[in-house]
Amino acid sequence: MAHAAYVFDAYGTLFDVHAAVRRHADAIGPGGQQLSDIWRAKQLEYSWTRALMREWKDFWTLTEEALDHALERVPSADKSLRADLLDAYFKLDCYPEVPAVLKSLKAGGARVAILSNGSVAMLDSAVRNAALDMVIDDVFSVDALRTFKTDPAVYDMVTTAYRLYPDAVSFQSSNRWDVAGAKKFGFRTVWINRAGMPDEYRDLSPSLILPDLNGVG
Numbered sequence: 001m002a003h004a005a006y007v008f009d010a011y012g013t014l015f016d017v018h019a020a021v022r023r024h025a026d027a028i029g030p031g032g033q034q035l036s037d038i039w040r041a042k043q044l045e046y047s048w049t050r051a052l053m054r055e056w057k058d059f060w061t062l063t064e065e066a067l068d069h070a071l072e073r074v075p076s077a078d079k080s081l082r083a084d085l086l087d088a089y090f091k092l093d094c095y096p097e098v099p100a101v102l103k104s105l106k107a108g109g110a111r112v113a114i115l116s117n118g119s120v121a122m123l124d125s126a127v128r129n130a131a132l133d134m135v136i137d138d139v140f141s142v143d144a145l146r147t148f149k150t151d152p153a154v155y156d157m158v159t160t161a162y163r164l165y166p167d168a169v170s171f172q173s174s175n176r177w178d179v180a181g182a183k184k185f186g187f188r189t190v191w192i193n194r195a196g197m198p199d200e201y202r203d204l205s206p207s208l209i210l211p212d213l214n215g216v217g
Contacts (some may be wrong), residue, residue, distance in 0.1 A: 009173035108209035150181025
């Protein structure tokens with residue numbers, strides 16, 4: 001096994017952030033994709049803004065606030081679906097290849113963990129819903145630090161807990177900004193470019209770019 005630990009971002013990497021809206025697509029109507037895109041964009045924007053201001057709110061609260069904003073931006077979407085959408089987000093689907101990839105890494109002797117902006121309750125729910133609780137060794141949530149990625153202290157949670165140098169950790173994320181932060185910290189980084197986006201942060205290039213998790217390791 002090339003690395004002692006394989007650490008994964010959760011949302012967009014293991015779990016499909018658009019699955020919640022897709023689950024209620026018929027009820028939402030033609031504005032569903034716009035709603036989902038705004039919801040995700042604002043969820044992340046709010047985390048960065050809060051981290052820079054040092055004005056903490058947990059990620060679930062930001063997820064709720066981001067959905068409220070998205071519903072205001074997409075007036076064709078029925079606001080009465082709010083509770084259903086939040087419930088679906090709490091139980092997101094994982095991507096199809098995730099269980100097999102994680103099981104293979106664990107069988108090879110590596111530690112397998114999640115490092116996420118998500119709250120403890122969100123992550124526990126997502127892991128259980130996807131039946132990954134027997135594969136994931138540890139779930140690191142920023143709740144312990146009351147800040148968000150890309151603060152270096154977030155990535156340091158892994159190296160401190162595992163008593164590893166950063167280059168012994170392979171970090172996988174679908175978020176290019178997260179990959180940049182992890183690269184700066186010293187992790188080996190793999191960008192899971194599911195959407196086929198152009199590269200950015202070229203001074204902080206990933207070690208590997210993959211279209212999904214197949215090939216990690």
